[in-house]
Amino acid sequence: MPQSPSSEVRKKLETLRSRFRDKTIRELEELVSSISSASRHSESIGKLVGAYQLFHRLAGSAGTLGFTQLGEQARKLEIAIKPLADQVTAGDNSERIRIQLQQLLAAGYEDDIAGLGDLLGAAEPVSTGWHQYRPADAGNRSVLMLMEPDKELAGLISQGLALYGHRVRTLSAGPQWTDSMDDVDLIMVRDTLLQDEEADWLPRLSSLPVICFSEAHDFATRYRLAGLGVDACLEEPQDIPALADRVEQLLAEGLATLTGRVMIVDDDRELLEHYRLVLTSGGLQVRTLDDPAGLLSELAEFRPDILLMDVQMGRYEGPALARMLRFQAEWLSLPIIFFSSEEDRDLQLDVLARGGDDFVTKPVSDEFLLRTSRIRCYRARQLGKLVSLDSLTGLLKHALAKTELSREFARCTRTGHDSVVAMLDLDNFKQVNDTYGHGTGDMVIKALSNLLRHRLRDTDIIGRYGGEEFVIVLPECSLGKAVEVLETLCQDFSRLVFNGGSEEFSVSFSAGVAALNAYESGEQAIEAADRALFERKRSGRNGVSVAPEGGCDRLTEN
Template sequence: MATGKTESFKARKQKLRQSFITQFPQRLGQARELLIHLTPGSDQRERLDKLHLIFHTLKGSGASLGFDSIDASAKAAEHALREVLDQDGQVTVTDGLVAELEQQLHSLEALELALEPPHSHDTGPSFELSTRQATEGHVSKHRQRLVYLCDDDPQLAQELSGQLSCFGYQVIPFMTLDAVRQAFLAKPPGAIIMDVIFPEGRDAGPALIAEMNACLDRPVPSVFMSSRNDFAARLRSVQAGGNAYCPKPVKAVEMAEILDQLTNRIPSEPFNILVVDDDPDVAHFFAMVLEEAGMVTRVANEPEHVPGILECFDADLVLMDLYMPHCSGPDLARLLRQIPGYLSLPIIYVSSETDVDRQFKALEVGADGFLTKPLEPDRLVSEVRLRAERMRTLRSLMIRDSLTGLFNHNTILQLLEVALASCQRARNTLCIAMIDVDHFKLVNDTHGHPAGDQVLMALGRTLRLRLREVDLVGRYGGEEFAAILVGLDLDQAKTIIDGLRENFAAVTFFADGVEFHCSFSSGIAAFPEFSKASTLVEAADRALYRAKHAGRNRVEVAHDKTAAPEDT
């Protein structure tokens, strides 16, 4: 049964097909005009280049929009022109070339294009179905935060369950395979953590996961943990459908990060894709397909507009045509690679060019992939998503702290400058809270650095999940964090941070069977009381210093008359 969204997709595609049909005679007329002026025996590279671009566009655009009848004639004309244009030096127009182009152009002029439903390349409905199923799966995972943990070591099961509960998961520990099997069949969890070795066998854990998932339409994400770290154990877990493998001793911080990825509790931001093609119909068709998959797109039909668009559109990937007038795809790729900030921006060509050598030459200038028209929507989405995701990951490694996943020191300061400038223009308020874990050195000395990492991870996670989406959180350094709260005054910011302080102080941490608690102190400063980023940070630091010296585990606010305390 077609959904409203599917009908919308079809309707939009029909409009693009209608636009192609409307422009088809004009494009053939341009080709006819160029062909009339071709003179055998003369060098007319510029006119041949224009003819090649017309036939190349007709082939690629027609195929993408489902007009299969165009393909053979346009492809033959393009191939004949390409053979001549690839010659070094003077390009000679021959009678044979003119005759070949005349024959193929006549065949195209005889076509009667109609808006019958496209067949071989119209995968809109199946694409819609796969998108809808993926969305439903995401919603299901987002709502399920229940985790089962099974290990025949009672102490390990209880301790790891307790640690993971600090990170917002409802973890139920099991010590036997029968017990977790019964619970699983009664209510499948959002994820399951399973030991590999049990009294029933060296691979009993993976065997049970494979057995239980066979009963479900959608396998439950599973993480295996084991004292074994050999190839055979890892291979068995993969074959059983395992999504991750953690050698013992298991670090709760790492396990929480794995669970975050597997349960998709925080929806990721949509990918930003810039589509560059001189054919508006094809450009908008690709943009439409990507938007149906949840991406955000911008379209550029003129290559010279691309740098300007990229300045205000944070693209994760550029999808560009290979052949465009005045500026080819490789030329544009070279140009972008010379602009600071775009050296690693993924670039994918989409073209009807099938010659492998020419594809390879185009990739040599710094592009990351080549997709050949006609292109199925599912494949376009998969290829774009894969490369954009990789770009996001690399970018995240450069701007985020490796332990907490928060913005690093330099990035949070840059974001403060940007947020402050925005608030100045909009006459909005802004607060920055500097947060420091109390007695953190004592935690490391008493319980060890892994326990200290657990504390930092828990605090970072608390700030990230409990603050608003518009707020920015970073690890300022060591055990100190910074939170930028936009649109709040001092009293509102203090209330929020104070509530987080009380909740964090109630979290129970575990290390070697010992329970302990941690607290934090915070200092808050506000704009416009402090008008510069540097003075905001300094004022918040002074307020934090006062909170520390007033007994810790408290929040202080900064005012204009707050003086720097004397060193003690």
């Protein structure tokens, strides 16, 4: 029987812990020999710097790897020997330092060092309680749990959200929820089902996004719902585009907090491997580096969301590396988080003043490491979106969409595969704004953007070209398949019902498509798709027209 993912992670952590134990035993044997030699011969006093560095490293790494007592004792020994190591570094009299070392050893320091090895047997059990194996995959259809006693309304909501590509499961009451529903991504629940706060199924809501259907607007009710873990409150769930927009926002936030790109720089290889294992097991992409000399090239290639870095790495100092990175404009906004066993707050603030954004004291628990990295990655990408994504739809802005189009054109030229570019435009959209207002018009635009995002592939490029116009690039897709997909989207979008205050209405869209590799440039292909869109508008709207290959005048309508 195959092991569960958590069991596999635990086994890897245990292997890493054993490796750390074996390495530390050898290092402690060398440490005892070095300090003994330094206490007898002043010419060996320089070995105290290496002893201090070992204590410093163990103080930060041992606890993370499960040897808490070892880490705490190493921290005490580090503090005690630091004044002597500082004198060695400053070039003070070696004989005077040797005498101070002898006094320190005679006061019990020697016995404390000898006892470090015994603490390697006092490790906490390996725990993977932080590990919840459920890989984030934006390509899978989201599973939504609908808890609505009104069966007619539940059916309306299920049918409407199905158009956006969601799978909806319905319950009429909370107690019907079984363990087989652990794949649910989001909950939609009527407020009347939340009245019994002692219900044993309510704790399941705490780990999922929750939308509550409630007509109550008083402070006490809303506050109680927030306390139960509700993330959004809607009065009219039958307004499917508005509901789908809120579902989209919550799912996007949830998915974003589970993903990210993290680079870690630390000269402690066992600790570095531990960090990598924990973060990759939690769904993050990780690049590790034990030699800071390769930092610039690794950053340029990996382009992480955040950088985790130790403060002291042999001859390299983390703050100096951070300041060096800030020399380049492209790394000015890169969040840099320092890890160190240093507990002095003034020193921590000094480190932050030299280029860092946050300071985390070692040892770091696995759960804290994972949650901190996820949150930081999410915040970093949110800031990035302000620059690259359209604020209303969350799609690529005009300029970036065209850049991605050019890249795909170059890829087509290089590999010879087929790709398609499409221009989409909402039909009679000016009438929507004039009749129902720009707020309702924005809802229509967001509804189409959500539909496109959910129904197209992760590899497809979707951008807001301007106003109510969109551009789509479908890599490695035939012209016939693109037309088929867009025709289906046309039909499904026209079936959506929007709420215009006192009345309901529907909207359609038109599309023009062109084979990207049938033209001499991406710009020519998009112009051809735009002409096809214009012809579709002129000949009847709500459908797809195909541009001729090579720029011929005849258009194909579907």
